[in-house]
Amino acid sequence: xxxxxxxxxxxxxxxxxxxxxxxxxAAVARRLARDGADLVLNYRKEGGASEKGALELKAELExxxxxxxxxRADISKKDDVRAMMAAVAEGAGRLxxxxxxxxxAPFKPFHxxxxxxxxxxxxxxxxxxxxxxxxxxxxxxxxxxxVVFVSSLGSRFYNPSYPLGSMKAAMESVxxxxxxxxASRGVGFNAVCGGLVRTDSYKVLRRLWEGLDAVPEEMFVxxxxxxxxxxxxxxxxxxxxxxxxxxxxRGLGNSLFGRIGGR
Numbered sequence: 001x002x003x004x005x006x007x008x009x010x011x012x013x014x015x016x017x018x019x020x021x022x023x024x025x026a027a028v029a030r031r032l033a034r035d036g037a038d039l040v041l042n043y044r045k046e047g048g049a050s051e052k053g054a055l056e057l058k059a060e061l062e063x064x065x066x067x068x069x070x071x072r073a074d075i076s077k078k079d080d081v082r083a084m085m086a087a088v089a090e091g092a093g094r095l096x097x098x099x100x101x102x103x104x105a106p107f108k109p110f111h112x113x114x115x116x117x118x119x120x121x122x123x124x125x126x127x128x129x130x131x132x133x134x135x136x137x138x139x140x141x142x143x144x145x146x147v148v149f150v151s152s153l154g155s156r157f158y159n160p161s162y163p164l165g166s167m168k169a170a171m172e173s174v175x176x177x178x179x180x181x182x183a184s185r186g187v188g189f190n191a192v193c194g195g196l197v198r199t200d201s202y203k204v205l206r207r208l209w210e211g212l213d214a215v216p217e218e219m220f221v222x223x224x225x226x227x228x229x230x231x232x233x234x235x236x237x238x239x240x241x242x243x244x245x246x247x248x249x250r251g252l253g254n255s256l257f258g259r260i261g262g263r
């Protein structure tokens with residue numbers, strides 16, 4: 001659906017994007033703003049690059065005529081999430097779309113993970129997302145809202161330095177289960193599984209994943225391509241989808257065995 005047509009559909013609606021200050025989160029916020037939605041941008045840390053990026057994005061989206069607010073919250077902390085949702089309720093008065101994009105994890109094999117890193121992995125990428133769902137439910141029920149989780153190919157393919165993949169897989173299951181649990185309450189749940197995207201995380205991953213630079217350019221996904229699918233999953237056009245994960249990888253996952261075979 002064209003952005004101009006979606007503007008009428010999303011006008012008056014509010015979207016909260018976690019981890020919105022850069023990369024895929026920022027692309028999703030831009031797309032939903034162009035579609036007519038007002039935005040609440042979540043960032044994790046005061047005074048750092050995430051706050052600076054969020055402030056710059058806020059000014060950019062406001063220039064489109066959207067109402068935009070910032071909320072600092074570390075989603076791994078339940079009190080932070082509770083305060084974030086209270087701020088959304090008080091400021092916007094409603095929540096129509098919850099986009100779960102925030103992620104935080106070390107890049108190293110499981111056998112080298114310290115206990116604090118394992119806890120960070122689970123507390124941010126699993127518990128944190130569930131805290132967001134739990135605290136947003138009253139507003140999402142009131143609006144008949146949608147939840148979209150941003151996953152990655154790490155949920156289904158092995159990478160020795162990407163323990164985050166196991167949390168992405170767990171959350172895809174949570175999306176499926178919540179879709180069934182809350183269908184009768186009018187809240188929709190789906191996910192987008194993105195392929196290789198040149199985000200800040202990619203810059204780290206390419207140093208640890210031998211051969212990554214050999215992947216053909218046409219296999220890399222732009223953040224905007226993932227944002228387009230998030231927008232679709234928020235739109236009425238996705239009403240037939242429930243608890244699904246849509247893969248946006250330009251076919252990379254389908255062609256892995258062929259590439260290993262030298263095709």
